[in-house]
Amino acid sequence: MKERTLGIIKPDGVARKLIGRVMERLEEAELRIVALKMIKLSKEQAKGFYKVHERKPFYESVTDFMSSGPCVVMVLEGKDAIEKYRTLMGATDHRKAAEGTIRRDFATDIEKNVVHGSDSKVTAEYEIGFFFSTLEIAG
Numbered sequence: 001m002k003e004r005t006l007g008i009i010k011p012d013g014v015a016r017k018l019i020g021r022v023m024e025r026l027e028e029a030e031l032r033i034v035a036l037k038m039i040k041l042s043k044e045q046a047k048g049f050y051k052v053h054e055r056k057p058f059y060e061s062v063t064d065f066m067s068s069g070p071c072v073v074m075v076l077e078g079k080d081a082i083e084k085y086r087t088l089m090g091a092t093d094h095r096k097a098a099e100g101t102i103r104r105d106f107a108t109d110i111e112k113n114v115v116h117g118s119d120s121k122v123t124a125e126y127e128i129g130f131f132f133s134t135l136e137i138a139g
């Protein structure tokens with residue numbers, strides 16, 4: 001089923017010049033980029049985005065990281081896009097991520113793991129709306 005999901009190339013991925021390599025993998029996997037922009041989150045915006053994690057011990061640290069530099073945010077569309085992109089990303093901890101995944105190949109740390117992807121349909125809808133208006137998403 002055709003779905004949309006929210007993808008982010010996190011500040012470490014942008015700083016390490018991985019934008020092109022990440023996007024190449026998405027396009028090769030038939031995930032169509034239907035919206036795209038570069039933004040720098042404020043600390044407050046990062047806290048809003050990761051609100052589900054507000055009780056976790058890493059909340060302060062991950063929101064500092066996410067607001068430390070520009071991110072590329074994008075809406076990806078394709079068949080089973082949510083699951084497909086999660087598989088391409090690999091596990092949160094790059095040391096546990098499968099061979100050939102983005103995090104296995106590029107991440108340096110459990111926090112600085114290069115990419116974000118929505119984990120469910122409900123999350124995808126919320127996260128797409130967090131960054132994009134319907135006018136900004138190509139049909």
Ligand code: GDP
Nearest residue numbers: 058061062091092110111112113115116117119
């Ligand atoms: P994801 O869905 O795979 O991105 O993982 P989560 O939703 O569980 O966590 C959100 C983000 O918080 C991760 O992508 C990491 O950047 C960061 N994170 C997760 N677990 C840890 C942790 O144990 N320590 C730190 N410092 N950061 C973490």
